[in-house]
Structure formats: C-alpha cells, structure tokens
Amino acid sequence: MSQFLQLLFSGLTVGATYALAALGFSMIYNASGVINFAQGEFIMLGGMVAAVLTAAGIPLPLAVLAAIVVVALVGLLVEKLAIEPARDADITSIIIITIGVSMIVRGVVEVTLGKGGRALPHFSGETPIAIGGATLLPQSLWVMAVTAVVVAALALFFGRTRVGKGILATAHNRLAAQLVGVDVKKVLLASFGLAAALGAVGGVLIAPIATTSYDAGLMLGLKGFVAATFGGLGSGVGAIAGGLLLGLIETMTAGYLSSSYKDAVPFVLVLVILVVRPRGLFGLGPSERV
Amino acid sequence: MQKVVKTALAALSFTAMAAVPALAADPIKIGSVLSATGPAAFLGDPEAKTLQLYVEKLNAAGGVAGRKLELVTYDDGSDAAKANGFAKRLIEDDKVDVILGGTTTGATMGMVPLVEKAEIPFISLAGAVVIVEPVKKWVFKTPHTDRMAAEKIFADMKKRGMTKLALLSETSGFGQSGRKETIASAAKAGIEIVADETYGPKDTDVTAQLTKIKGIAGAQAILVFGLGQGPAIVTKNIAQLGIKLPHYESHGVASEEYIKLSGAAAEGVRLPAAALIVADTLPANDPQKPVVTGYAKAYSGAFKAEVSTFGGHAYDALMIYVDAVKRAGTTDKAKVRDAIEATKGFVGTGGVVNMSATDHMGLDLSAFRMLEIKGGKWTLAD
C-alpha cells in the first residue's frame, strides 16, 4: 500500500509537469493549429535561466519571475520571427519550422550557458513529508499546487476575459473570429507568449527535482505532446488529464512492470487511444469526411 | 541567407584545403572524434578542451621530437554513426598520425574496424571492456573499465561485510555496459544482485524504481551505474524516500557537477575513481601527485571550470602517444604502435599505466581509489 501511495505521489508530480507542457501545446494548437515542437525548449529555458540567475546570487523569487518573463519574450519573438511569416505554409512545413526553432534555442543555450547540468534550489527545503509510509517532497506540492492555480487562472482567463475569449473564438473558427473583430494576429502572438510562459513555469517548478541542462527540452516536449494527444489536442481538460495519466502510467509501469519499457508504454497506449478514439480522450469536433 | 551561403562556402574551401597532402616537415597530426555536443557532451567537452589546451602547451614548449603538433577535432554529436564518418575523414582526408577519442563506447566501436583496416594507432577515451577485450592490434584505451569499477565496489562492500546489492542502471551505453559487467563479475566476487532496475538518461524522477528496491528485503547496498544528471536525480530520490542503504555510484559521476546537482543528498556516497579528483588531498609521496595536481591546476586555470576525470582520460591518451613518439623517435605508425604497447610505468591522471601485448589499457585496480563524499567534498575512503 505504501508502495502504491509512493508511486501515486511520484506519478502525480511528474504528471503535473507533463500537464503544464501539454497545456502549452494545446494553447498554441488552439490558437493556430500549430504543434509547437519547440515547447519543450521553453520548459528547458525557464529552468536554465532561473538556475543561472540564482547561481549568480539573485534571490530565488526574483530569478523565477525573471525566467518566466524572459521565456515569454522568447515565445513572442518566435511567433513574430518564425511562425507569423509562414502562416500559410502547410502542416509539415510548420512542424519543420518549430523543430528548427527548437534547435536554435537549444544551440544558443548550449553556447551561452554551457553544456553542464544545473540545479535550482528547492522552493521550501528538501525535507520530505511522510504520508502513510510514503514520502513527498515539498517541491512536489509546489508543482501540483501551481499547476492547479495555473489551470484555474486559465479557466478564468478563457471564460471571462476578452483576449481569452478571442483565443477560443479563433480556435473555433478563424474566419468567423476575424469577422466579429478579433485581431487574429494578436491572438496568435498572445498564445505563443502565454504558452512560453507556461512552459517556463513548468521548467522552473521541475528544475529543483529533476535538474536541467540545455538538452532537457526534447524529451519533456515529446512527453508533453504525448500527454496533449492522450487528452485530445486543443482540449484544456484533456491536457491536464493526459499529463497526469501519462505520469501515472510511467511510474506505475516502472514500479510494477518493467522500468526498461516504461518509456515505451505511453507510446503504445497513445497508439491504442488514437486507434480507438482518433481525437484523443477529450478531443472534440466533427469527424472530417468531406 | 546570403551570409549562410558564404559561411558554407568558406567551410567548403576549408575542407578542400585540408585535402592537400602532408609534407615531410609538417606537424604531427593528432586526430580526434569526440562527443562535444549531445547527451555525452559532459564527457566529450572536457576531453576536447584538454586536448586543445595540452597541444598548445606542448607546442609552446617546442613541440615533440622537433615537430609541432596539429590537432584536428570533430564533434560526433554523441552519434556513433557520425563518429564512423569522421574517423574516415581523419584517416583518409586529414591523414592524421593517431586518433584519440571515441568519447563513448558506441562511437569507439564504430571506429574500430576503420582504424584496424587503416593500421593507425587509436587510443579510446571510452569505458567498456569490449574495446580492449579481445585485444585489437591498433586499439588502446585510457579510462578504467566498467568491470574494474564493479570489482572495486565489490571489494569495498565485502570489506564492509555486505554481499547483497541492488543495481540501478541507466539505459545509456555506459549504464548498460556497466550493468552487464556488474552482473557478470558479481558471482565470482561472491556478491548477489537482488534487484536489477533501469532508468532513462532523461528521466526526471526515479522514485518508482527506488520504491521497488526499497521493498526488497535483504538488499544491503545500492549501486547506480550511470552518467551525468541521471545519477544526481537518483541520489536526490534516495534521500527523499529515506533509503538508508549504503549508496555506491560508478566512476561515471566523478566530477564536481555531481556533488553540485545532488546537494546534501550526496553525503556518504562512495564511488571508485581516479586520483585526479582528490588531487589536493593525496599524500605527498603518492606517485600520481605531481601529475594530477599539475593537470588539475592547468585545466581549471584555463577554463575556469572544475576538473573531471573525463578530461584526464584525454590528457593520458595524448601523453601516452607523445611518450611513445619520443621513445620510437618517429611518427611511423607501426613503430609508434609498438611503442605504445611497450608503455611501462607511465604515470597519468588515471593511474600508473603498464601496457602489454595482452593488455591495451594497462591499469589495475590500484589505479582506482574508493572515494566518499564528505561535507560536499571528495575524500579518500580508505
């Protein structure tokens, strides 16, 4: 029982970071129909910038804030310079562009911040909390709590604010949104900035637990993509559920089945899910026949 | 765009220039293929820096046998297939006199058939036993093998009265080769492997595997076989779960970075490593003392970075070659090869090297020191 509880805690912690990554994917997908393969690099960049700043003696809260702002700016820059000029390109070209962007980000970090791994201090110490025979790091609580807050904030943002509604409307029907006066260009820009900031939040939260380095983004990005697909691309609820599910599946596989194949299981499952429900667990929209 | 084309053209002309055949009084060409980027970059990067630093130093001191050294380095991006291609380039196009490198075992094994065919001395910087066992005529290596690491750890365990080991290995080449050697040599040493788990090099959490290990009755120690950040995450997770078992790491984490990333969780961790990492605390009469302190000072002075044993492997390889050239009095490949094989009592950062026709590494267990992390510092355990 305590083993199960331990696996549950680990799964939820990892899952929460996947969920944040998946949310970033979904947000950009919603606004632009683009799968941003550079999302993982936003996560990496968030962790790296915060780690470098704290190492330079800047207080942690300030470093975290600065990291989020920097990464959000990078997100805006990416949209402006790489995505917007290629608006009319087809899916394959845009996938290549985002892969190119991820290489640029990774390469620049490698050259400027170095190849070594970096750690960020835990937000509130490293003394584990014991619950029912299992242990939980305070940082895990941070991860889960912040994820919950982010989700709530996003719900408010999309439900109540003009910009949020604009993004949703654009996702639903670009032309119609344009007709009712939504500035689609601004919506795209905003969604990239927001997704990048989300990525940075995830990166900053996970860095104390997982450490970070210039090449940490690829795997996190792929996992986020898997999680987003699990839940159904573009669905916020799906991203959260997909992320948590993915984290749980991984840890449960490692704990009870085989640690060698724990990375393969999510990919097998995602194939199965796509076969059974081609739009993921929570994906909406009509079946495309025409 | 135009700029990119220009740089590409520049690179092309550079390549073409490199194709000009070497003249008699030309420098000694040292070729190397290293993983300066990619997952193995934390190994390859210090290796590349070390070679660059010491080639400069040797040249400043007048070169070797009256000739300057010229270093040609390629980055395989931790991709063994690329290493194969670059080895061809070094042999066929750059016409180097020796190849140092192969940061990883995969890259090394990808190059082995080429150097054997081209008959060129090759000193690998990778760990696995397969590189020198069976002995290949032109292939040597400087780092200690993973089997030696396992044996050193087993010896230490027995000294502490333990026989049951839980193994957690990384799914990287280093980790899996280590896992294989650990399991293979356990029985002979009277050690029982009670758990055999793995984790991925990019995993962010390993508590699942550790929880499983925690549940195994009778485990007396944990051995983590991995490189880079993975072991640091494992170390933190061990602390989090409150696992009190003695914790061994492999020589793959013998760098300051490991302690920095793991923080307080690294207290009490033991691992076998070369003397280099404890250069300052070595007794003055230790034969390696002058070599390791000299290298450590030079490296950290030049790059403002902590020294790691990985860079030391490159230092050893370069110096073994230079030593062989001096003894052979020529860069003739066959003669230099024979001279390398005849290396005796060479003091490097990894230990005292005694090569022979049957041993192309030349290190024994005495080259390994059992270290323990105390107060955030490497200390000698015995």
Added chain:
Amino acid sequence: MLRVENLTKAFGGVTAVSGVSFEVTKGTIHAVIGPNGAGKTTLFNLITGVYTPSSGSIVFEGSEIGGVAPERLAKRGISRTFQNLQVSMNLSAIDNVMTGAHLGLNSGLLAGMIGLPDLGGRERATRIRAAELMEFVGCGAYVAAEARSMPYGALKRLEIARALMANPRILFLDEPAAGLNHTETHEIEDLIAALGKTGITVVLVEHDMKLVMNVSDRIVVLDYGKKLAEGTPAEIRVDPDVVAAYLGAESEGV
C-alpha cells in the same frame, strides 16, 4: 435507373433531408431545385456516397448504394461535380481531367514505376481524350494551363470534363452555373443540353431557374429537406406550392 426512396439525413438535431423519394429515368436530364438550405447538396452528397443516409434507400441500376463509398460508386458509373470547386490546384488542368480516367488505367504503384501503364500509348490516348473533352466543355483554351492559374468559370467546366472522363452512366452536376455571369450561364446551359443529347443521364442542382426550365426533362423541388413537388418544367412552373415557397425564400433573401 436511379430510385431514391424515403431518404433521410439528420446532422445532430437538424434534419437536412427528410423522406425524399423520386426516380430518375435513363437518358433524361433531371433537376433538383429549392431555396437555399433546402437540402439539395446534402441530397447529392448522399447519393454520391459522401454522406451515409440516416434512413431510406438509394437504388442504382437494381442495387442499393446508400452509404457506399464514392470511389466504389465511381466504378458503377456515378460521377459528379462540386458546388464549391474541388479541383486539385497542385496539378495542371489537363492532369486534373486525366484523373477522371483513373479507373480505366493501370494504377498500380509498381506498374507505374516501370512505366507499364504507358505501354501501347494508353497515356497518350488518355491525354488526347482529355484535351478533346476540355474543348467540348469549353475550356479548350486552358489545355496547357496550370489549374491554379485558371479563372473560376473555366474551373467549373474543368470539373465537368473530369467527370466526363470517367465515362459515367449518370452525371451529377452540383450548381454548375453558380457564380457565373449571364453569358457563361448561357453557355453552360447549352453544354448541359448537349450532354443530354449524348444519352448520358444528368442530374443537376441549380439555382438559375431559367437554365433549369430550359434543359430539364423533370424537376424535383425541395423545401426544408422535404420534397415539395415533382414534375415537368411546365408543371412545376404553375405549381402553387413551389411559387409560394420561392416567393417566400426570395423575399427572405433580400
């Protein structure tokens, strides 16, 4: 030749076509008319296999074809054009037409790689025929053009040429005159009449009343997904329900 019985299609809560029945006689020109949103295009999509009927039956030459995929219907000689253009803009004009002959050619990948379909001048004959049909439908000027550089009116004709290339037994034209100017509409009218004379069975959906009245042998009128009336042009012209529906729709539209 074609018998539609009690055909119904519902999308969610909306019933686009409801209980429609009619019959098409071989060798005639049949028109389906009705105000916007009456379900004409849905009816076409049902018959040509793009949609699967919710209920009812479609019998073509003695066998049920409801829900059969379009590519299989093509084998039985059913061909169509689209209201919103469906031309492959990445192809040249003549290549688009030539795709119409797909079923008559060897389309194996391996065969294609070793140039088998080209043996005996088959490709050459197809190409010539495609040009002839382009001329016939009135876009002969674009034989050498890329599809993406053709004007709208010519593309509409190109679709007809492509459909003809398949040598259909029955041809469905979905608003062939939509978006065309007066002269072009007149030419399309002549074209449809000429098609009728060749013995091909034609079913068309069209807004242009004049065109429909001039070329059709029989007309089905739909309104709100239901069949409102059916008969010869002369009968439809005086049908009070039709007149009422159309007047209502027209005034709504303005």
Added chain:
Amino acid sequence: MSEASIPTTIGRSSPETTAAALATAPGFRARHLPTIVLAIVLALLPLVLPNAYYYDVVIRILANAVLAIALNLLIGYCGQISLGHAGFFGLGAYGSAILTTHYDWTAPSALLVSAVVVGLLAWLVARVILRLKGHYLAMATLGLGIIVTIVLTNEASLTGGPDGMSVGDMRIFGLRLYGEKVWYPVFAGLVVVAVVLAGNLVESPAGRALRALHGSEVAARVVGIDTASFKTRVFVLSAVVAAIMGSLTAHYLGFITPQVASFHKSVELVTMAVVGGMASIWGSVFGAALLSLLPDLLAHFEGFETVIFGVILVATMIFLPRGIVPSLARLLRREGR
C-alpha cells in the same frame, strides 16, 4: 473495367487538339535529361574523388537521397507526414544485422526477409493510423519510431544494446562488398534507379492519383481513386525502401547503434524531403545532399552547428516554402519569361 473507359460519343478529335494535348506531356528531354546528367555525373565522380572519405560522404548522400525520395512520395505526394520513418530504417538495419550475425543467414536473404517483415508491419500500422489526420498522424508515427528505438536499446542480447553491434560484410553471388569504392557503384546505381522509378511513378496514373488526392481528397474519390488504399500502399512502399536502405547501410557501415532508428534521424529524413522540396524528386536528391553535407561543412563551427542548422531550416521554410528546388525552379521560370 477496361471496356470503353474513354467515352467516344462526346467531343471531336481534331489535329489541333491532339497537338495541343501532346504538347502538355512532359517531353523526353524534360523527363530524362536530368536523370542522364545525374548518371553521367555519378559515373565520372570517382575521377575527382580524392580518397575514401569523399566516397563515404557521397555514399551517405546517395543513401539519404533514396530514403528522401521514398519518403517524399508519402509526404509530398500523399500529403501524409511520418515522423517515424527511421524506425523502419532501423528495423531493416537490425533485421539484417541480427539475422546474419546471430543466425548465420546470408545477407541477401536477411535483407529480403527484413524488408518483407517491415512491409507487413507498415501495412498493418497504415491500415490503422492513416485514418488519422495531420498532427495525430505525426504523433502516431513518432510514437512508432520511438517504440522501435526503445526495443532496440533494451533487447541487448540480440542488438548489443545502446552501444550497438557490428555487422558483417555483405556477400552477394559470391561477391564480397567491402569498402567505399565497392559500395559506391551500388549506391550510385540505387539512386539512379530510384530517380527513374519515382519519375515514372509520378507521371503514371498512380502518381497522378496521388497528386490529385493531395489536392482534393473528395474529388479524387468521386473519380474512383481509392484514397485509403493509395495512402496505405505508398506508406508501405516508403517503409520497405527505408528497410532495404537500412539493411544496406548496416552492411556498409559495419556497425550500427539504436540511434539509426532515433527520432532525430526521422526528423532528418523529413527535413531532407521538405527542405529540398515537397513533391519534387530532384528536391529530395538536393535536400539529401544539403543535409548530409551540413554536419561536415559545419564541423569547424563547433558549438554553433545546431544553431546554424536550425536557422537554415526556419529560413528555408519561410522564404522558400515549397522547398528549395521547386521554389528556385519557379523563380527561374519567372525570370525566363
């Protein structure tokens, strides 16, 4: 099926129409001249290649060109993306390696069996995943490739694990293929064959159908093009080509690691096809050459290699969205007018 597929009752034939029609067919020069030039260049290349390293560079380009051409049939012509094609390449490579090393099969039979098995696997997978659209298809193929990599890494007793395994020389009809100079004509021949076959295919009814279904799937279906079947067949074709190239490359290199099947390699292949030019055979050849050479050209820009590579990808897709070869061809044509 063949009875009167071309209606003869409608329209008239006239010499003018016939001439106009035939003028639209790609002429002998347009279709075959580049191929002949390529063949001549490849035949003469050994005269200027100074040493085995340059042979090796060219061989890698040639192998990638064949892969890119096959993948481009899927991406450029069918409009289906695959981010897992290196998985098929890896299965072919390891299939040959394992069967010849552990089971003493002859190299040709190992190659053949690997290709057939990969073909069957691809067919099975295609039946299921080609129903998916766009990004979901990308995810599914990506997952497939990653699963292959993980299996190759974990089954160390067969595959040698992450450190890879060596592969023996290929013997075919008593001939031992060893060394760059022997392999060069093999790969050169394969590229010419691939260019000719792909060129024929694209101009054949099947190729026309492929292009048509990319342009408008529903229009393709109503003229009788079985789009699902076409996508499946092309997916299988490109997978089998990848497997065969994997087998040959494994024998040529003599050593393989699971990285041959990695996501990175898959992306590289897609990039070759897309940057060179979607739906362009010559684009694939060019893309393969460019992306195979880049690492060598950038080898002296240590550290900045990744950045430069990324910039080239992004810039190409923004400024030459149709890919380098088609975009430049179009530009030249416009200038010519």
